[in-house]
Amino acid sequence: MAWVVGAGGFLGLLAIAVGIVTLRAGWILPTARRHVTRPRLHGLGALLTGASALLQSLLYFGILPSVSWDVRFFGGNAFLFAGLLLIALSQLLPLRRNRDYADPSGA
Structure with missing residues (x-):
């Protein structure tokens, strides 16, 4: 069981790294570039x-102070579903259009 949680923690670190790179440089993974309309x-x-x-794995291995099972479950799910909702919104919302460039004819 420990290797499964460890692999989840490693994937959490990778997701955090991708999120930081996306926020800092606007770079998106090549598999998601076509779909993402809002990189932030x-x-x-x-x-x-x-x-x-990452928090779930740190709590499992006892690196962070132990909290009750309910806090771990509901807190972890709240972070997870909020993140998934933001990722879905980044792909479903339309592109932002600047009004100055909306009409190239200048009329």
């Missing part, structure tokens, strides 16, 4: 999703 939302969603996985 995608980066925040990756951060929250990665934080959920």
Whole structure:
């Protein structure tokens, strides 16, 4: 069981790294570039999703002070679902359009 939680913690670290790179540089993974219309939302969603996985693994291994099972369960799920919602919104919301460039004819 420990290797499963360890792998989840490692994937959480990777998701946090991707979220930081997305927020800082606007870089999106090549598999998601075509779908993402709002990179900042995608980066925040990756951060929250990665934080959920990392916190669950740190609590499992006893690195962080122990909290009750209910707090771990509901807190981890809240982070996870908030992150997934932001990732979904980053792909479903339309592109932002600037009014100055909406009409190229200048009329």
